[in-house]
Amino acid sequence: MAAAEESRRQFVISVMAWDRVGIVSQVSEAVASMGGDIADLRQQVLRNYLTMIIYASFPAGVDRQTVEERLQLLGGEGRDALAVQVREIGGVLPEQSRVGQEDLYVLTAQGPNRIGFVAAVSGFCAENRINILDLYTTESPEGGSYTMILLVDTSGCPSMEEVRRNMKAFAEQKGLSLVLQHYDIFRATNEIRIF
Amino acid sequence: MLRSDHILTTVDMIQKENLDVRAVTMGIDLHDCRGGSVQETCRNIRQKISRYAGRLVSTCQKISEQYGVPVVNKRVAVTPISAVGAGYSEQEFILVARTLDQVAEEIGIDFIGGFSANVENGMSAGSKELISAIPEALTLTEKVCASVNAASFRYGINMDAVAMLGGVVKDTAEKSAEASGFGAAKLVIFANQPEANPFMAGAIHGYGQHEAAINVGVSGPGVIARALERRLARGDSPGLHDLADEIKQTAFRVTRCGELIGRRVADMLGVRFGIVDVSLAPTPRVGDSVGEILKILGVDDIGAPGSTAIVAMLNDAVKKGGTFASRSAGGLSGAFIPVCEDAELAEAVANGSLSLEKLEAMTSVCSVGLDMIAVPGSTDAPTLSAIIADELAIGVINNKTTAVRIIPVPGKEAGELAAFGGLFGESAILQVRNSGKSSRFVGFGGRIPAPINSLKN
Numbered sequence: 001m002a003a004a005e006e007s008r009r010q011f012v013i014s015v016m017a018w019d020r021v022g023i024v025s026q027v028s029e030a031v032a033s034m035g036g037d038i039a040d041l042r043q044q045v046l047r048n049y050l051t052m053i054i055y056a057s058f059p060a061g062v063d064r065q066t067v068e069e070r071l072q073l074l075g076g077e078g079r080d081a082l083a084v085q086v087r088e089i090g091g092v093l094p095e096q097s098r099v100g101q102e103d104l105y106v107l108t109a110q111g112p113n114r115i116g117f118v119a120a121v122s123g124f125c126a127e128n129r130i131n132i133l134d135l136y137t138t139e140s141p142e143g144g145s146y147t148m149i150l151l152v153d154t155s156g157c158p159s160m161e162e163v164r165r166n167m168k169a170f171a172e173q174k175g176l177s178l179v180l181q182h183y184d185i186f187r188a189t190n191e192i193r194i195f
Numbered sequence: 196m197l198r199s200d201h202i203l204t205t206v207d208m209i210q211k212e213n214l215d216v217r218a219v220t221m222g223i224d225l226h227d228c229r230g231g232s233v234q235e236t237c238r239n240i241r242q243k244i245s246r247y248a249g250r251l252v253s254t255c256q257k258i259s260e261q262y263g264v265p266v267v268n269k270r271v272a273v274t275p276i277s278a279v280g281a282g283y284s285e286q287e288f289i290l291v292a293r294t295l296d297q298v299a300e301e302i303g304i305d306f307i308g309g310f311s312a313n314v315e316n317g318m319s320a321g322s323k324e325l326i327s328a329i330p331e332a333l334t335l336t337e338k339v340c341a342s343v344n345a346a347s348f349r350y351g352i353n354m355d356a357v358a359m360l361g362g363v364v365k366d367t368a369e370k371s372a373e374a375s376g377f378g379a380a381k382l383v384i385f386a387n388q389p390e391a392n393p394f395m396a397g398a399i400h401g402y403g404q405h406e407a408a409i410n411v412g413v414s415g416p417g418v419i420a421r422a423l424e425r426r427l428a429r430g431d432s433p434g435l436h437d438l439a440d441e442i443k444q445t446a447f448r449v450t451r452c453g454e455l456i457g458r459r460v461a462d463m464l465g466v467r468f469g470i471v472d473v474s475l476a477p478t479p480r481v482g483d484s485v486g487e488i489l490k491i492l493g494v495d496d497i498g499a500p501g502s503t504a505i506v507a508m509l510n511d512a513v514k515k516g517g518t519f520a521s522r523s524a525g526g527l528s529g530a531f532i533p534v535c536e537d538a539e540l541a542e543a544v545a546n547g548s549l550s551l552e553k554l555e556a557m558t559s560v561c562s563v564g565l566d567m568i569a570v571p572g573s574t575d576a577p578t579l580s581a582i583i584a585d586e587l588a589i590g591v592i593n594n595k596t597t598a599v600r601i602i603p604v605p606g607k608e609a610g611e612l613a614a615f616g617g618l619f620g621e622s623a624i625l626q627v628r629n630s631g632k633s634s635r636f637v638g639f640g641g642r643i644p645a646p647i648n649s650l651k652n
Contacts, residue, residue, distance in 0.1 A: 108206050138199055149199050160261075179206050181263040188455040189208070189448040190201045195458065195522070 008037075008057040010092055011067060016083040017075060019050040023082070026074045027052065034067060035059040039093075055093055064088045099133065103155040104183035111176035113139060113146040121148050121178075124170050128163050129156040151183065205448070213417035213483045214449060215265040216456045217476045219255050220308075220393035221248045222400030222408045222469060225274040233287040236280065237294040244271060244298045244307075247407045250464060252303040258459045264452055267478075267618070271299065272398035272410070273309035281321035288328040289335065296336035306381075308398030310341040313388075316350040316642075326359060330366035333378040340396035346386035346587040348594045352643040354584065360384050361580030361637065365603055368572065372605035375613045379602040380535075380567060384583050386590030386597045392526040393472050397563075397598060408469035409461040410526065413453035413517075414476045417483045419445050419509075423491045438492060439512040446473065446516030454521045472526030473517025474562065475509070477537035479620035485509075485530055486539025497540060498549035506530060507560035527596060529562025535602075535615060535622040536567050545612075545623035551582075552628070559589045564598035569613040569624045572605040579603060581633035584643075592646050 015027055024043065031038060036056045043052040058067065068086040075082035107130070109121045118137065125132055134151040157163050164180065171178040187194045208214045228239035252269045259266040273279075273295070280291050292310050299307040310332055312322035329341045343360060346352040364384075368376030383397040390401025393412040400408075422445040426433060433441075453471045461468035477485045486497045492505045510530045518524045532554065534540045543549035551568070558564050564586050570579075583599045590597030604613040607624055614621035 106202055106206075108202065136199060147199070147203070149202050179210055179263070181206065181209065182261055184455060185209070185262050185264065185452065186197050186202055186205050188451040189205045190197055194451075195454075 007060055009060060009062065010055070010057050010089040011036075011064060012087045012089060012093075013054040013056065013067065013071065014085045015050075015052040015054070015071065017050050017081070018079050019045050019048050020080065023050060024052065027054070027071060027082075030070055030074055031056055031067075034062050034070065036062070036067070099153040100155060101184070103153050105152050105154050105180050106183055106186055107148075107150040107152050108179045109148040109150075109176050111146060111174070113144055117146050118148060120174055121150070121176070124167070125150070125152065128166055129158075130154055130163070131156060207421070208415075208418050208448065209264055209452075212415070212421045213478075213480065214415045214452060215267050216259075216411060216453050217414035217474070218268040218270055218393045218395070218412035219251070219266050219457065219460055220270040220272050220398050220410050220412065221251050221464075221466070222272045222391060222398075222404055222410055223247050223274075224400060224404060224406050225276075225279045225309075229279055233280070233283060233290055237291060240273075240279070240291065240294055241298045244273070244295075245302060247466065248302050248304065251460075254460055254463045258456055258463065262456060262459075264456055266456065267414075268305045268395075269303070270393065270395060270398060271302075271304055271307045272392070272400045273307065274400050275311040275313060276309055277312035277319070277322040277325040278402075280325065281319065283321065283324060285324045285328040288325045289332050292328065292332035292336050292339050295339050299338040304338070306338050306340050306395045306398075308340040308342065308395050309400060310339050311343060311399050313344045314353050314356040315344050315347040316353065318353065318356055326356070326363060329363050329382060330370050330378070333367050333381050334370040340381045340383075340398065342383045342385060342388060342397040342399060344385045344388035345583070346591050347645075348387060348591050348648075349645055350642070351645040352386070352584060352587050352591055354637070354642055355640045357384075357580050357584050357587065358577070358637050358640055360583060361576040361578070364579050364583075364601060365574075365576045368603045369605050375569075375607070375615060376572065376602045376604045377615050377619070380600065380615055380619055383598045383600045384587070386587040387595065388598070389526050389596055391469050393470075394474070394476065394527055394563075396600060397527070405467045405469065407466040409457050409464065409466055410469040410472065411453045411457035412472040412474055412476060412526065413449050414474065414478075414483075415445075415449035416475045416477050416485045416488060418449055419475065419513075420482070420484070420487050420491055423488065427491070435492075435508060439508050442509060442512035443516035446513045447520045450517040450520035450524075470523045470525030471517070471521040473514055473521065473524045473528040474526070475513055475530040477531065477533065477540075478618050479536055479538050479541075481538060484537045484539040485532055486537050486543060490539065496546070496548035497543035498553045502553065503556050503560060506532065506557045510561040527563045531562055531566060532557060533567035533600070534625070535569060535613070535620040536618060538620070541620060541622035544625055550628075551625050554625075555585060555589070558586065558597060559593065563596060564590070564600070566598065566600050567602070567619065567622070568600070569602045569604050569622050570627050571608045571624055571630075572603050573608065573630075574603045574627050575631050575634070577634035577637040578627060578630045578632075580637045582627070584637070588643070591643070
């Protein structure tokens with residue numbers, strides 16, 4: 001990030017749109033043209049719909065509304081329109097703290113597709129102080145079965161034994177198959193260099 | 196995060212396909228345990244094993260829970276006791292065996308290996324006493340495993356020892372007649388025995404090893420079988436090279452789990468991590484069978500022509516995948532075909548498709564030898580010795596480890612069932628054709644000289 005950060009304004013920008021070629025290019029060029037410096041950017045595409053989150057700093061003279069309006073203009077009308085939201089952050093966002101390797105687990109939940117599946121599983125995580133770091137869901141090609149895969153941080157859990165006990169009871173109660181395994185196992189079996 | 200298919204494959208491997216770490220074995224050097232009397236030696240052995248391995252079981256459990264991968268067996272392997280107890284009498288060696296059994300019980304491990312001797316070139320007085328003590332030692336103890344290295348590519352086959360060992364196997368089985376001769380299941384006779392090896396009954400902590408080390412034996416025939424089924428279900432007519440590749444990649448994953456668990460256990464216990472034995476070790480459970488893989492790879496019955504070629508390919512592919520996954524592969528690495536411990540192999544013996552002769556042929560291209568085979572109790576000692584000699588010859592000439600773990604089941608004949616329980620499984624008793632026709636050969640004694648290492652034909 002550029003120098004003199006304190007005198008600049010810090011914005012978090014979210015962009016949502018139908019995916020097409022050139023969105024990142026248009027948005028980042030527009031940010032640069034306003035003197036914006038992008039510190040962090042992530043994008044995800046889900047079923048051809050794109051969402052992007054940007055953390056950037058702008059000169060003191062550029063306000064939130066200006067950035068939002070300028071970016072909104074990029075998309076045009078109808079299907080190409082961009083949904084843009086900009087929020088000003090008082091101060092500087094710190095670097096994301098790294099979760100200790102010991103506390104990283106992968107939780108998979110599988111069961112029949114039904115309303116409230118994600119709510120139930122994420123509710124279980126919240127109740128057990130399991131923080132979800134990354135999450136995606138898939139439906140079986142034949143339909144009917146739903147799978148949630150969550151990368152979770154268990155550093156807030158007082159006892160893994162208790163978590164496993166609760167998980168077993170929860171899985172039985174909801175008729176789901178839940179498996180909680182350490183992230184290292186997945187790295188060990190899928191990556192070349194791990195040690 | 197990793198791709199979802201990778202994550203789900205790994206979850207299935209552990210949850211549904213019987214992936215486990217078959218054995219975490221701590222090797223402990225006992226050379227410094229020799230005392231002024233056998234009692235003092237026993238005391239030293241007990242203290243040293245407790246000191247190093249006292250926390251082995253709890254540590255394995257902890258790591259196993261953390262990673263969600265079962266560790267089936269926790270074991271200790273020690274310096275061959277013939278070296279520690281050189282000069283002891285048969286009865287004194289039995290005292291040492293009982294001490295090993297007691298300490299194994301105290302620290303909660305499943306087995307302790309190393310009631311062993313190396314006699315490939317000749318037999319020292321101490322080794323002779325230890326070998327004579329084996330039948331009683333294995334009867335009086337539960338957890339002690341014995342092994343004898345009777346041949347090597349460097350020295351050939353010690354036929355005096357082999358002649359003696361046929362009788363030792365028979366005596367051991369007869370002493371445990373009420374348990375179908377189970378004592379003999381705790382005795383392995385080797386050619387080229389590896390000196391760091393986690394698998395029983397042949398685990399030892401040989402010469403030139405660390406003070407203590409963790410060695411790991413992986414498993415996972417079920418994982419390989421399911422991977423092959425998925426590959427075949429794609430319906431794109433894979434060739435055998437495609438299937439070998441699938442085995443290789445799956446063996447990589449299986450071995451990596453063992454490497455990870457082994458390293459963590461070693462770290463927590465503050466000892467070195469030794470080797471991963473890259474193995475397909477079956478259990479009698481359905482879906483955990485090497486025999487099943489052979490059938491998936493194209494023979495309708497195990498023992499049918501083609502079985503040897505298939506097991507050769509399987510063995511090689513497992514080693515290729517496994518060695519890349521581990522910093523240091525070793526031990527008996529390969530596909531095991533222990534008959535009693537593998538439901539499909541046992542079934543093939545029961546239905547007559549798998550014979551002793553075909554098993555012997557298959558062991559020339561896989562690990563580890565004639566393993567857990569039950570033969571009639573009436574088989575005479577020289578015939579047992581000759582079976583051992585045949586198997587050791589395969590190892591000596593081909594520069595590989597081979598072994599014999601054979602159980603002459605007292606009072607039973609070919610076709611009857613012998614059941615040993617638990618991971619040792621059960622099997623129909625194999626027919627030994629041409630029994631009683633080898634005593635002149637065994638009677639010569641002496642040594643089959645070491646083989647020439649060129650003109651490989």
